[in-house]
Amino acid sequence: MSETEYEYDELGLVAGLEIHQQLDTATKLFCQCPTDLREPDAATRTFTRYLHPTRSELGELDAAAVEESKVDREFEYLAYDTTCLVEEDDEPPHELDAEALETTLEVAQLMDMKPVDQAHVMRKIVVDGSNTTGFQRSTLIATDGEIETSDGPVGVEDLLLEEESAQRVEETDDGVRYSLDRLGIPLVEIGTSPDIASPEQALEAAERIGMLLRSTGKVKRGLGTIRQDVNVSIADGARVEIKGVQSLDDIDDIVRNEVGRQAELVEIAAELEERGASIGDVRDVTNVFEGTESGVVAGALNDGGSVMAVALYGFDGLVGREISPDRRLGTELSDHAKRHGAGGIFHTDELPAYGITDEEVSALRDAVGAGPDDAVAIVAAGDDVAAGAIEAAAERAETALEGVPEETRGANDDGTTRYLRPLPGAARMYPETDVPPVEPDPADVPEPELLTEKVDRYQAEYGLDEGLANQVAYGRRMPLFEEVVADGVSASDASGGSSDGSDGVDPTLAATTLESTLTELRRDDVPVENLTETNLRETFAMAESGDLAREGIPDLLAALAENPDRTAEEAAEAAGLGSADESDVREAVVDVVEQNEEQVESEGMGAFSALMGECMGALRGKADGDLVSQLLREEIQKRA
Structure with missing residues (x-):
């Protein structure tokens, strides 16, 4: 956890970065629409889509896309007066933007990367609604680069040019609302090798890449224009991809907390093995909570819902164990339940609480056959939601027996992470047939001056x-x-x-x-x-x-x-601004001096500072300070 500093080499920490940076181009990657962001209330119309996963060239389905599609959602898109048919997926994409390609080649030079001979646009399946097409277009531009850190070099495996996703605006009753102003903005993705061996090196590598990107002078700035994903694993853990780190300053905390989380999960798995733990069958325990005073449970039952439970044999005391700051194993189970529409779970490591009594906990244990060494998790929700949510929580408990699951997680503001979906695989990629390949030519692309070099030159x-x-x-x-x-x-x-x-x-x-x-x-x-x-x-x-x-x-x-x-x-x-001529300035200075004649006679040049302020105030920014100073000195000297 955050207070603990681990021996990272002993744990076998391996980490890598994926940096996503928007480019500051005039138009989007596959159409001529502007790259300016709008306020949602500027939208002129909306339309909706339902998205489903498609099979790869080999007929395979990506596991992450399949899980995403299990959540039944409608995606609503805000369109603007500049939104075109390409953005709506009602027209094929145009050719790859030349300005974006040139900037990407500049980035490649700064990291000593080798451009590919021919760049082919690929489709990467994404069915969370962030693309109207159900996929993101991505193009490999360069490979085999390197950056320097104080702890040694970090390889840069690949540099891709991609289209940015739509901006998530809010959750709706039926699904998610997105804004199309961001969709299609050119984006570079930089993937490092897994050469990073400490949280501090991860932060330094990210800062170095950020500096190189800004050195081009052709990247967008501001919140949301750069995002960092971090891949982290320890020797006894598993590769976890953490997405959406908004601030560079959070990267070391993210890595540190993920190491702690995996180390705790490894220890929990060892304890569960020693206890001979297992997962029971899902059961309906609605009758246990008839007449309950728990607001959450009663609310679900009053709406015609049910309470579903699963026994976690041998889990007593471990579901409530903290695995990262303010997050427990139970939080992990809850994350999975929430993906299916539930508000979360209750478990016996935290009960009685939330209006659930000792008597109800005892009856719950009896209903699922749980003893004192066991834990029980419950979900109270509508019938369909409760069943799917408790099954998801039970599946996550099953993986706790094995240790650390490979998965994609989202970064939280406090440096912790939450479950998003399984890790994607190769089945999510297939060729884009509507965009011809291009042959990157770095010959005419100048190498940008580094920001560190600019600092020296400016001085x-x-x-x-x-x-x-x-x-x-x-x-x-x-x-x-x-x-x-x-x-x-x-x-x-x-x-x-x-x-x-x-x-x-x-x-x-x-x-x-x-x-x-x-x-x-x-x-x-x-x-x-x-x-x-x-x-x-x-x-x-x-x-x-x-x-x-x-x-x-x-x-x-x-x-x-x-x-x-x-x-x-x-x-x-x-505003009454402008530049007064010398005669007007002298007139204003004389007025101030005459109004303070006694002070000038008694103090001479000692009155200069006070009168200078009055003069500048009287002129209200219409005169250069050097000129005012010169004329004021002259007028004071005349009277001294």
């Missing part, structure tokens, strides 16, 4: 201090910084066109605006997430041309954040 070339250089290089607006600093930006190209060849924006101004100023505005509850790159380009263009004083940049960005559809000039005019 040497632009004079940024190390902290600011790091912020910019690792920040989400690094490509915009490089664009405006290297080439400048004019009013004519502020909408995203090519530069007019003018000198670039001052690097320190650009860096502090993109990192410090936006951070300060965010802390003041300004919705800076509304600002577009066009807003920022136009703001820099006004500052560069002298139409906006540097001190006015925060006020202009705050105004644009509230209404990003306006141009910077429109927002500046509405």
